[in-house]
Amino acid sequence: MGDLTVLAERRASRRHRETFSQGRGAVGVGAPPVAFCFDPGCPFSYLVAERIERRFHAVEWVPVASSAVYREQPWSDSPAGRALRAEAERRAAELRLPIVWPDHFPTTSVAALRVAVYAVRVGAGPAFALAAFRLAFCGGFDLADPVILAEAAAAAGIGIDACLFAARDTANDEPLENAARGLLSQGIAEVPAFRVGTRWFAGESRLAEASAWARAPIEAHNPGA
DSSP, X not given: OHHHHHHHHHHHHHHHHHHHHHOOOOOOTTOOOEEEXXXXXXXXXXXXXXXXXXXXXXXXXXXXXXXXXXXXXGGGSHXXXXXXXXXXXXXXXXXXXXXXXXXXXXXXXXXXXXXXXXXXXXXXXXXXXXXXXXXXXXXXXXXXXXXXXXXXXXXXXXXXXXHHHHHHOGGGHHHHHHXXXXXXXXXXXXXXXXXXXXXXXXXXXXXHHHHHHHHSOHHHHOTTO
């Protein structure tokens, strides 16, 4: 059974790496594949995560460290950071979603990102991500806290031992690095980002545009066909 489990995880990991290079994904017949690049510590990723699976038939969730993508670090600059907070609060109000800021925001939780990679690998990516987002931005909890991280994992059906091991496992950094390089190779320096078919959209505000693109006739996605 152990060998079978390892083989299944390797296959899932391979599919995850191919997201950027080949555009594969589990989608309905005739629908373009969709990938959602998110960071559990990003409030704009949270605002998308609560809505994206109502927009698309199927979505591949791809964890990526936003700190590895941004050309600058807007949250660390006080005026820019305040403006981003205000924008996130404005959008949350428009969408009728709660938003509560963790005490230590902004912070980069490498542990949360690593567990997100593991969760995707075992088929619990969306459940873990949504639980983590809600703990962080509905409850104001710090995802760097192992207890909070374990709660998010438990909500996704991931045991505490597996969660804590994944949080320490540096092998989970490789998919994060691959995802960041994939975005940067497309000229994208922002999270969240979406790939619909072969077309990329960056930023929370472009979810509706990405959804409209997905609903367009197949010929629009392949004009040379």
